Amino acid sequence: MADLSLNLCGVQMKNPIIAASGTFGFGREYDELYDISALGGISVKGLCLGGRMGNPPSRLTETPSGMLNCVGLQNPGIESFIENDLPWLLEKDVAVIANFFGTSIENYCQAAEAFANTGVHMLEMNISCPNVHDGGVAFGVKPESVYEITKAVKQHSKQPLIVKLTPNVSDITENALAAQEAGADAISLINTLTGIAVDVHKRRMILANNTGGLSGPAVRPVALRMVWQCAKKVSIPIIGLGGIETGEDAAAFMLCGAQAVQVGTANFTDPFACPRIARELGEYCDAQKIANPQEIVGTLKSY
Amino acid sequence: MKDINAKVLSSDTLAEGLIRIILHAPEIACEAKAGQFIHMLVPDCGHVLRRPISLMAMDAAAGTLTLAIQPKGRGTQLICNLKEGDVVKCLGPLGTGFDGKDANTIYFVGGGVGVAPICGAMDAFATESSCAFFGFRTKAHAYGMTQAPCRVVAVSDDGSIGEKALVTKPLLAAIEEKRPDLIMACGPTPMLAAVQKIANEMGIPCQLSLEERMGCAIGACLGCNVKINLPDGSWTYKRVCKDGPVFTSEEVAFGG
Numbered sequence: 168m169a170d171l172s173l174n175l176c177g178v179q180m181k182n183p184i185i186a187a188s189g190t191f192g193f194g195r196e197y198d199e200l201y202d203i204s205a206l207g208g209i210s211v212k213g214l215c216l217g218g219r220m221g222n223p224p225s226r227l228t229e230t231p232s233g234m235l236n237c238v239g240l241q242n243p244g245i246e247s248f249i250e251n252d253l254p255w256l257l258e259k260d261v262a263v264i265a266n267f268f269g270t271s272i273e274n275y276c277q278a279a280e281a282f283a284n285t286g287v288h289m290l291e292m293n294i295s296c297p298n299v300h301d302g303g304v305a306f307g308v309k310p311e312s313v314y315e316i317t318k319a320v321k322q323h324s325k326q327p328l329i330v331k332l333t334p335n336v337s338d339i340t341e342n343a344l345a346a347q348e349a350g351a352d353a354i355s356l357i358n359t360l361t362g363i364a365v366d367v368h369k370r371r372m373i374l375a376n377n378t379g380g381l382s383g384p385a386v387r388p389v390a391l392r393m394v395w396q397c398a399k400k401v402s403i404p405i406i407g408l409g410g411i412e413t414g415e416d417a418a419a420f421m422l423c424g425a426q427a428v429q430v431g432t433a434n435f436t437d438p439f440a441c442p443r444i445a446r447e448l449g450e451y452c453d454a455q456k457i458a459n460p461q462e463i464v465g466t467l468k469s470y
Numbered sequence: 471m472k473d474i475n476a477k478v479l480s481s482d483t484l485a486e487g488l489i490r491i492i493l494h495a496p497e498i499a500c501e502a503k504a505g506q507f508i509h510m511l512v513p514d515c516g517h518v519l520r521r522p523i524s525l526m527a528m529d530a531a532a533g534t535l536t537l538a539i540q541p542k543g544r545g546t547q548l549i550c551n552l553k554e555g556d557v558v559k560c561l562g563p564l565g566t567g568f569d570g571k572d573a574n575t576i577y578f579v580g581g582g583v584g585v586a587p588i589c590g591a592m593d594a595f596a597t598e599s600s601c602a603f604f605g606f607r608t609k610a611h612a613y614g615m616t617q618a619p620c621r622v623v624a625v626s627d628d629g630s631i632g633e634k635a636l637v638t639k640p641l642l643a644a645i646e647e648k649r650p651d652l653i654m655a656c657g658p659t660p661m662l663a664a665v666q667k668i669a670n671e672m673g674i675p676c677q678l679s680l681e682e683r684m685g686c687a688i689g690a691c692l693g694c695n696v697k698i699n700l701p702d703g704s705w706t707y708k709r710v711c712k713d714g715p716v717f718t719s720e721e722v723a724f725g726g
């Protein structure tokens with residue numbers, strides 16, 4: 168059986184499969200189905216200081232081979248997470264990635280700093296959520312602002328800082344480079360693609376927020392292309408995500424240049440998706456006679 | 471809660487626009503309570519979200535679950551196309567369920583496909599003095615009345631079965647005659663809102679079962695959240711899948 172382990176920005180992980188933010192809560196619910204220590208990491212639901220109510224219903228709808236969501240970053244707050252959920256999570260043998268966001272650069276810095284004296288292993292800065300109006304994606308579109316916020320937040324980060332990029336831009340590699348130049352330890356991509364869904368009978372939007380974020384296998388080709396493009400430009404580690412459903416999907420992202428991957432929407436289709444994908448990645452490696460999937464990172468042959 | 475391969479024992483037409491599927495799902499049936507639901511995988515790739523389906527009946531001894539499914543969209547249509555012998559992935563049982571343990575007289579209110587979970591609640595909690603009030607579009611849409619464990623009053627939109635009225639009309643008449651200890655209701659939002667108004671104004675304890683599209687269905691993704699009133703006058707969002715689908719009529723804030 169292949170060795171799936173890796174060292175991501177100094178954090179040792181047993182495999183490169185990470186549960187994607189917003190689809191896995193803080194892990195408690197999925198832990199009722201299986202021991203979440205089977206995963207390499209968990210990126211927790213996006214957190215901010217003081218918490219947030221989120222958007223009114225309806226918050227999600229299925230689309231062809233995908234889904235749209237506009238949950239709107241509902242979360243109990245960093246303070247509550249640290250007190251009520253983190254101690255439980257840290258008892259699990261899994262890397263804890265604190266996904267967070269803010270409303271201004273200072274607020275982002277304060278949020279990062281709030282994790283300083285905790286056991287959180289990595290930070291994932293979300294500058295790419297399309298579902299909130301104050302903040303989120305506002306900081307993630309222009310390369311200059313990606314640079315500015317990454318530079319500022321890095322100075323307030325005790326843990327390795329992952330910058331999560333939005334695909335809703337004309338050239339994602341510029342933003343990847345901006346994050347790297349500003350000191351990001353890694354980048355993760357992609358967050359959701361903005362879309363809408365129409366109820367033709369009511370002649371109305373289906374989502375209460377009007378727009379939502381598209382995820383699931385429908386976005387996978389776009390995500391793969393973006394990971395592949397970014398991998399050619401940056402030297403920091405890349406975490407790839409977008410529509411991963413199987414171990415072979417994970418391998419595809421790694422071939423494109425991702426050292427680790429995240430699994431989001433697939434958890435809804437199959438609640439056991441994350442441990443299954445880890446197992447399937449091992450089977451793929453065995454069949455391909457690969458000792459550790461890190462060997463294939465970025466080795467995709469082009470025509 | 472288990473994710474199992476359930477076998478379809480039968481699939482037939484229960485009423486107009488409604489398919490009844492009986493599943494062999496012993497691991498779920500042995501734990502299931504009235505008002506709970508299962509999250510069914512659409513038997514075709516490309517459908518990333520499962521469909522939450524209420525339990526109409528459960529038989530722990532036989533290991534079966536009975537479902538009533540309205541083929542509304544492509545996903546439920548595909549589920550309704552399942553045939554005897556087919557296997558379908560089901561996660562469950564999920565959600566809180568109804569609770570009628572301490573009530574002597576319960577008035578059950580169901581509308582359309584919402585009659586199905588009410589049938590489950592009646593099997594679990596109906597007493598001799600209980601009564602059910604079902605609203606259907608027409609007689610062809612009616613179901614769930616032949617094996618009911620208590621009296622059932624049906625109404626319809628066109629008068630083809632029972633009175634041509636909203637279900638709240640016979641409900642109000644019955645309340646005037648005998649005040650129940652509890653009301654349980656499931657159905658379209660306007661019906662639930664009307665029942666809520668009656669229950670809250672008269673101070674009758676009332677449980678409403680809500681419906682929302684769901685992502686994970688286990689409480690992690692917050693995709694099915696609805697507005698819920700808190701005792702102190704403020705409100706919050708709660709998860710239909712995990713905190714519900716059954717909420718008290720005081721809690722539910724419709725139109726939010």
Ligand SMILES: Cc1cc2nc3c(=O)[nH]c(=O)nc-3n(C[C@H](O)[C@H](O)[C@H](O)COP(=O)(O)O)c2cc1C
Nearest residue numbers: 187188189213236293357358382383409410431432
């Ligand atoms: C219901 C839902 C909620 C999400 N919430 C967050 C969030 O809080 N923070 C974040 O960075 N990304 C969030 N995302 C985006 C995912 O983490 C991921 O980037 C995206 O869904 C693509 O991956 P997938 O196709 O595997 O789902 C959310 C996605 C979904 C479907």
